[in-house]
Amino acid sequence: MTGVVSARPTETLEPEPERASASGALPPGIDLKKLAERKVVPLRHPLRWIVTAVVLVLLLNFVQTLFTNPSWEWAKVGQWFFSPAILKGLQLTLVATGISAVVSFLGGIVVALGRISPNPVLSTVSWLYIWLFRSVPLILVLIFLFNLGNLYPTIGVGIPFGPQWEVPTFTVLSSLTLGVIGLSLSEIAYSAEIVRAGILAVDQGQHEAAKALGIPQRRQFTRIVLPQALRSIVPAYVNQIIGLLKASSLLFYVSLLDLFGVVQNLGSTYPTDIIPLLVVATIWYLILTSAISIVQYYIERFYARGSVRELPPTPFQRVRRTLAGVRSGERETVA
Amino acid sequence: MSIAIEIHNATKSYGDKTVLKGVDLTVEAGTVTVILGPSGSGKSTLLRAINHLEQLDEGYVALNGELIGVRVQGDRLKERREKDILRQRAKIGFVFQNFNLFSHLTVLDNVSEAPVSQGAKLKEAREHARGLLTRVGLADKESAYPRQLSGGQQQRVAIARALALEPEVILFDEPTSALDPELVGEVLQVIRGLAGLGKTLIVVTHEIGFAREVADQVVFVDGGVIVEQGSPADVLSNPRHQRTRDFLDKVLA
Numbered sequence: 138m139t140g141v142v143s144a145r146p147t148e149t150l151e152p153e154p155e156r157a158s159a160s161g162a163l164p165p166g167i168d169l170k171k172l173a174e175r176k177v178v179p180l181r182h183p184l185r186w187i188v189t190a191v192v193l194v195l196l197l198n199f200v201q202t203l204f205t206n207p208s209w210e211w212a213k214v215g216q217w218f219f220s221p222a223i224l225k226g227l228q229l230t231l232v233a234t235g236i237s238a239v240v241s242f243l244g245g246i247v248v249a250l251g252r253i254s255p256n257p258v259l260s261t262v263s264w265l266y267i268w269l270f271r272s273v274p275l276i277l278v279l280i281f282l283f284n285l286g287n288l289y290p291t292i293g294v295g296i297p298f299g300p301q302w303e304v305p306t307f308t309v310l311s312s313l314t315l316g317v318i319g320l321s322l323s324e325i326a327y328s329a330e331i332v333r334a335g336i337l338a339v340d341q342g343q344h345e346a347a348k349a350l351g352i353p354q355r356r357q358f359t360r361i362v363l364p365q366a367l368r369s370i371v372p373a374y375v376n377q378i379i380g381l382l383k384a385s386s387l388l389f390y391v392s393l394l395d396l397f398g399v400v401q402n403l404g405s406t407y408p409t410d411i412i413p414l415l416v417v418a419t420i421w422y423l424i425l426t427s428a429i430s431i432v433q434y435y436i437e438r439f440y441a442r443g444s445v446r447e448l449p450p451t452p453f454q455r456v457r458r459t460l461a462g463v464r465s466g467e468r469e470t471v472a
Numbered sequence: 473m474s475i476a477i478e479i480h481n482a483t484k485s486y487g488d489k490t491v492l493k494g495v496d497l498t499v500e501a502g503t504v505t506v507i508l509g510p511s512g513s514g515k516s517t518l519l520r521a522i523n524h525l526e527q528l529d530e531g532y533v534a535l536n537g538e539l540i541g542v543r544v545q546g547d548r549l550k551e552r553r554e555k556d557i558l559r560q561r562a563k564i565g566f567v568f569q570n571f572n573l574f575s576h577l578t579v580l581d582n583v584s585e586a587p588v589s590q591g592a593k594l595k596e597a598r599e600h601a602r603g604l605l606t607r608v609g610l611a612d613k614e615s616a617y618p619r620q621l622s623g624g625q626q627q628r629v630a631i632a633r634a635l636a637l638e639p640e641v642i643l644f645d646e647p648t649s650a651l652d653p654e655l656v657g658e659v660l661q662v663i664r665g666l667a668g669l670g671k672t673l674i675v676v677t678h679e680i681g682f683a684r685e686v687a688d689q690v691v692f693v694d695g696g697v698i699v700e701q702g703s704p705a706d707v708l709s710n711p712r713h714q715r716t717r718d719f720l721d722k723v724l725a
Contacts, residue, residue: 346572349523350586350637351562354554360585364576443576443617 213413217403218420226399227421233313233395234382237320241381242374244321245328246363252333263329270326276387279319283312283391316388324381331373335366368440375433379426396421474536476501476641476672481531482521484514491517493696494531499641499689501536502670506683506704509693510719515676518693519643522674523564524557535563535640562590565634565642569649571626573618573633579605580614583633590637597636604632608662624655628662641672648679678723684708692716 163169203209217223251263270278285292286306293303310318339362347357386397394402400418404411434451441448450458477499484492491514499505509515520526522533524541532549533540541557542549552560573582583601588594605611608628610621618626627647634642644663648656660682667673667686677683683690683704690707692700692715700707700716711717 340572342568342570342572343574345525346566346568346574348558349525349561349564349566349568350589350633351558351560352586352589353558356589360589361574365574368576440576443578443619445619 208412209416210410210413213410214416214420217410217414217417222399222403223396223417223421226394226396229313229388229393230382230385230395230397231425233317233320233385233388233393234378236317237324237381237385238378240317240321241324241328242332244325245332248325248329249332249336250358252329253336267326267329270323273323275319275323275384276390278323279316279387279391282315282319285310285315312391312393316391316393319391320381320385320388324377327377328374331370331377332366334373335368335370336362338369339365364440368437368444371433371436371440375429375436379429382425382429383422474501475499476503476536477522477674478534478537479518479522479531480534482518482528482533483530484517484521484526484528491696492521492528492531495693495696495698497691497698497701499672499674501672503688504667504673504675504686505689505691506687507674507676507691507693508678508680508683508707508719508723509676510722513694514696515693516645519645519674519676522641522643523561523566525566527551535560540564562586562637563640565637565639567627567630567634567642567644567647569646571618571623571630571650573626573630575618578615578617579610579621579629582618582629583636586633586637601632601636604635605629607635607665608632609658622655623651624658627651627659631659631662631666635666641674642666644673644675644677646676646678648677680708680720680723692719694719 248263248266251259252267254260254263281288289306291303292306292309293301295301295303343361343365344357347361352361385395388395389398389401396418400414404414407414438448438451475498477497479495479497482492482495482497484490495514495518497505497518507515507519517526521528522535522540524533527541532542538560539549540560541552543552544550551557573579574585577585580598580601583604584592584594584597587597587600592600602611602614605614608631610625610628610632613621613625613629618629621629631642631647647663648659651659656679660679663673663675663682664686675682675687685704687704689701690704691698692707692711692713694715700711700713706712707716708720711720
């Protein structure tokens with residue numbers, strides 16, 4: 138109807154008798170009822186195809202250089218990829234990231250609870266912590282920590298102005314420990330905010346229902362609130378872990394040889410291999426991030442239980458279903 | 473008959489807005505009390521004060537003679553520790569307008585969660601929960617998640633969940649207000665069944681027909697006070713106050 142109207146916009150407003158019926162404006166000899174039995178032809182998008190073609194051409198151009206430009210030195214990439222030095226750096230990256238990720242998640246929960254707490258001292262201290270470690274660059278935190286021996290030659294706890302228990306700073310803390318502490322300190326500040334946002338996203342009614350049922354306080358959090366909060370925490374926190382994975386390369390500046398540090402060192406020893414070494418590091422980071430993303434997908438799926446009516450199929454299920462569809466389609470055509 | 477719930481001088485304000493102005497109410501064991509009133513009248517606050525979801529500024533609520541949420545200390549009423557309040561709440565079932573089922577738990581886990589959290593054996597709690605689900609007509613839905621159910625089914629699960637602790641009184645806060653009209657009946661049917669079993673029920677609702685049929689006592693609240701109370705025949709058919717009449721005219725229109 139609108140098509141008919143816009144095709145003849147200047148026409149008189151007086152209603153024409155034929156236009157009252159749907160088929161009124163049709164050329165003679167065409168039966169609209171017949172057309173209605175056939176599939177409607179969807180609108181075509183030629184521009185989309187052109188853009189796609191341009192993007193593909195550019196992409197192929199780049200891929201081609203990967204093979205034709207000898208400076209990539211793929212043979213050397215292959216040699217370095219599993220070399221003991223690289224693997225050792227990779228191990229340090231994984232250990233530092235892994236421990237920091239776990240520590241900062243747990244610490245983040247504690248600081249988040251502190252911020253939400255009605256106790257003004259706890260919430261102010263938590264706020265100050267977050268404020269401090271979100272303001273200071275990670276590299277500054279790390280270098281500060283590695284000079285901790287100058288600032289506090291001994292560390293200990295004690296009752297203020299009362300008895301103290303102290304140990305020399307550097308005998309207790311290895312440089313890896315210091316590195317992990319540094320990463321965690323700043324990471325906790327970010328994850329606290331992620332956890333807090335997740336907790337706030339849980340409907341107030343869930344807290345009320347848990348209270349009304351007399352569920353003990355700790356269980357209200359671990360069984361009712363946290364699992365629902367995790368649904369929004371997980372994507373943001375995984376993002377944070379990926380950032381952490383890459384931020385761990387800053388450990389190089391405090392003489393810890395992580396993946397990036399090893400590549401940097403090898404690069405100065407073998408200056409001609411710098412490009413293949415950078416490629417090796419890039420590929421390893423890609424692999425690690427991909428692995429994290431896959432884990433994220435399944436964790437998210439787990440916490441989506443109950444929040445959607447039906448879980449979407451996993452990629453594997455999707456592939457299997459498509460294959461099954463193709464096969465049954467074949468059978469149909471055969472039959 | 474013994475008194476199940478006694479409310480005395482219930483007073484509550486938010487900032488300078490007073491929502492309850494010294495309400496007195498007694499509910500006898502095994503009876504159904506329906507609380508009516510326009511929105512903002514304080515009826516929900518009154519109901520939520522019974523299980524201490526709202527803390528009263530003055531006054532008290534007693535369940536079978538035991539003060540809820542407060543205790544006597546010297547010459548004052550003092551709020552109890554959260555732990556004790558949680559234990560007391562287990563004796564008072566609460567059904568919310570928006571169901572508030574735990575959306576990440578299955579129907580069966582929703583119903584068995586409270587008993588398990590309070591020390592019941594998982595297997596026994598589940599057996600009991602299955603029995604309750606059968607009673608509300610949802611035995612076949614135990615492994616569904618709340619969002620996979622209709623509103624009426626969710627509210628029936630919520631009732632089963634409230635029953636799981638075998639409470640001495642069950643409070644309903646507008647249990648059918650969030651439901652599509654065709655789903656109201658199934659929920660009211662379940663509540664009617666509980667009344668038939670001699671449970672003590674307090675129901676905030678706008679379902680006048682239900683009140684007429686099931687209630688032993690109807691309470692009309694407006695402006696933070698009880699304007700009128702009595703048998704359904706008195707309050708609903710022969711209201712003595714103009715405010716009650718106006719409200720009923722609006723609701724029944």
